[in-house]
Amino acid sequence: MSQTELREFDLNVLAPNGLRRGRTTGSCATAAVKAALYLLLHGERHAQVQITLADDTHYLTVPIQDCRWLNEHTARADVLKDGGDDPDNTHGATIFAEVRRNNEGQIRFFAGSGVGTATQPGLRVAVGEPAINPTPRKMMRQAVAEVSDNKDQGFDLIIGCINGEAIAKKTFNPRLGIVGGISILGTSGIVEPLSLASWIASIEVYVRVALGGDDINSIALLPGKIGRTYAKEALGLPEQRSVQIANFLGDALDFLQQALAEQQRHLDVLWLLGHPGKLAKVLDGVWDTHSSRSDMAMSVVARVAGERGFDSRLVQELEQANTVEAAMERLKKETGAQALWIDIEQRIAALVHQRVPAVKKVEVRLFNLQGESLGAD
Structure with missing residues (x-):
């Protein structure tokens, strides 16, 4: 689909919960790349650019804060990160x-000042690579294709963040083995406002809608x-x-239990589906899984592995893994891995069930980032 056929993603249109969406660091970096390319290749300074989003069906208009020559061979553009009503670090x-x-x-791709470099395995980029995730890389490659007339011409894209090293200290990056700055993230290019208190109120509405109907x-x-x-x-x-x-x-x-109690009914099955990086935190008594309010879940996985009799060296490796995804990769080699994940699923289900006694049965299924099942089928 050519860019002229894309539909605009309008950030002025509020999300279903009434909050304002924003643009990811990946979208900001992509817009900066595109603006710098316009100056480098065509001598044009743009006050805003249109970037193709990861779904390849929408574009986003992004304002450019500054665009200038650094030298006769290099152009630079700056973009302000706006997370909408879901502000992060x-x-x-x-x-x-x-x-x-x-x-x-x-x-x-290169890490400029304020963008980190991966130093440990288990991330979505290789060791030694700048901490720029696959989706932003795809979007930046698309931006190059849209501006450059020469498909054989190569470009170096140096992505940075002003004061990024200080910002990164407020994130998990140091523990993840990302040194020198922030990560350039985003799976869609759009920040959905999901982490604010006002979103909590909308969850109650969604839960009650889900329960609507006598045959549910x-x-x-x-x-x-x-x-x-x-x-x-x-x-x-x-x-x-x-x-x-x-x-x-x-x-x-709590919303689910309250709604069922008010209606004086029971729910046969509650399914809880997701990544263990979030859901396994329940085994540590964590019910708000935001990264700023809870630790990462590798210790939980390691603890259950130890209780199941896994080798102590493996348990230590799981404990010291820089991400849950890295722990999952390490466990792939173990014959008891599926049984371990099933055990974790069942433990989560038991704790969840205590919180929703109006539910007859709780079923938990854990998946990796590719959506592949880890435990029970």
Whole structure:
């Protein structure tokens, strides 16, 4: 689809919960790359640019804060990060891109000042690579293709963040082995306002809608998009019976119990579907799973592995893994891995059930980032 056929994603249109969406660091970096390329290749300074979003069906218009030559071979553009009504540590930061030609015929990514570099395995980028995730890289490559007339010309894209090293100290990056600054993130290019108190109130509405109807015997709660396919295809649940709850598992369970008690009814099955990086935190008594309010879940996985008799060296490796995803990769080699994840699923289910006694049965399914089942089928 050419850019002229894309539909605009209008950030002025509020999300369903009445909050304002924002642009990810990945969208900001992509816009900076595109603006710098316009100056480098065409001598044009743009006050705003249109970038193609990750779904390849929408574009986003992004204002450019500054665009200038650094030298005769390099152009730079700056973009202000606006997280909408879901501000995070990078909200208000300046993301910049320095762009220059290379003779390699490839698009190469580099960490500029304030953007980190991966030093440990288990992340979505290789060790030694700048902490720029796959989706932002895809979007930046698309931006190059849209501006450059020469498909064989290579470019170096140097992505940075003003004061990024200080900002990163407020994030998990140091523990993840990302040194030198922030990560350039985003899976869609759009920040959905899911983590504010006002979103909690909307979850109650979604839960009650999911329970609507006398013949409803099961619903699903999903912290994120992972598990959505399972809910639809394996469980056959219509969309309105799968509730996106963001990080607010405890609140969602309380809303569910309250609604069932008011209606003096029971629910046969509650499905809880998602990534263990969120859901396993329940085993530490954590019901608000936002990263700023809870530790990461590797210690939980390691603890259960130890209780199940896994080798002490493996347990230590799991404990010291820089992400839950890295722990999952390590466990792939173990014959008892599936049984371990099933055990974790069952433990989560038991704790959740205590919070929603009006539910007859709680079923938990854990998935990796690719949506592949880890435990029970």
